[in-house]
Amino acid sequence: MSQTDPPSSLMLSCPPVLADADIVVGSVRTLRDYVESGGNVTNSIFNYTLGNYNDSSVQLVRKWINGTTVQYLSFDAVSGGSFNVTPSTNVTLPPNIAFSLSTPDTNATLRFTTSYNFTGTTPETPYQPLQGLDRASLFLTSAPDNSTAILGNVLSAIQGPGSAIADQTSFLAYTDRFFAGGWRFLTYFGRDTLLALRLLLPVISPTSAEAILGAVLERVNETGTICHEETVGDYASFVNIQNNQSELGNTPVYNYVMLDTDFLLLPVLADYFLTTPQGANRSMDFLAQNSTLKNGTFSQLLIENVNHVLNLSRAFAEDPVRENLVPIRDPTVGNWRDSSSGLGYGIYPFDVESECACFFFSCPLKR
């Protein structure tokens, strides 16, 4: 997230004193850890401090681990209520912030504002804003020639005024990557974005399709494995410290644990370039692009993944015994079911190994 968000107001109608609540200030991953653990997982490295306060406003301050950014979370009592703030005597404990209604059973208006100050950017840690895609860049603006009437209707609905769903989707869309979802997954995920691309092929723009494909290719590692998840920002600093690599600052951290993701790129890339009208004749230019994250063109990175797929599948193809099936790489996760119990504690997922009326991922020649 970047720049100042417009203030948000929320109306409260509640007992004279609000119930206890915890405040957590930080990156999405920090909030996820806290929420998904039921409030148990926190780390003092993410503590905020109390800034300016009086009976009508309170400001909380948090500096990023790498010192480049300061985040402010402010609450303003707009009407009908007031604050009573008591700093903690122990600097590691949060202040007590009480908000009370002026008159019982009367609505109050409380505003919260979050803003960022990028104070410490350096040539090594530049501020690089993401460039978002709006709905006109995310979806086709008109149906290709020879399309069905249904497709035309769908695109009109998407691009038409008041299409909230298109604007909501575009919140996840950027020129060089897509996010998996809000609020908890506002970062690159290979599986999510490749599956979303496959579902959206009839309506997606070339700009967006290639943003998704390019983001995946840029994150292919030296063994041709596809990246599952990218950790960025302040939380990346935390992970690097955990890995005894604090010198990396907030350099992004890449996770390559998922097995199914390795096989998701090729089918959708083939379908996009070879079966969609908007993808036709675009593969050469696309694959000639240089990656910005690592050395190599998209073509070279694609071939790395091709070789990886062949390496994984060769043993069984040459000798189809069960020992040559491909197990998940991690003891517990590896496919979209995303948990050991989801796979029934097995390690060879049916989805990965086998086929039954495979229409979803089948390629043009198979139909």
Add this chain to the structure above:
Amino acid sequence: MCLLLLLMPVEALTMSAALIPAALRAIATLSAANILPSNYSNATQYAEVWETQASTFFQVDISSTNAQARLNNYIQQSNLSSALLYGAGSLNGSSNSSAGGMSGNMSLGWDDSTQLIGGGPDVSTFYALSLKADFSPVEVSRQWKLEHADE
């Protein structure tokens, strides 16, 4: 992630995705289209082996008697109502909601030809969710017939 599957066009019966063969087929397709070098055309032969051989290791055969016993056991273990096994919309497709029950010996309708599991008097086949490290199948069916979803 399973929510995405519900948005897919209703065309095929099963909802499984077969990723390794699909990726191999894509390699062959891209190679034939000169998007990948031509020396990858052997991917087709790999795909054919995976498509014909891999599923056999996941195959689970179950008699209708055994299927019924497992369902009854599941109902008990999960503290669910046995009414779920009978009556309109249940697995046996009966329209008589009071048919069957824990102690009844009425026909359960397991020979209904639309049943995925237990259809007919003999053995049904389904495919396991996964295999364990010792290659034993995890006997949870990961496929649905969409006809059942309509009933």
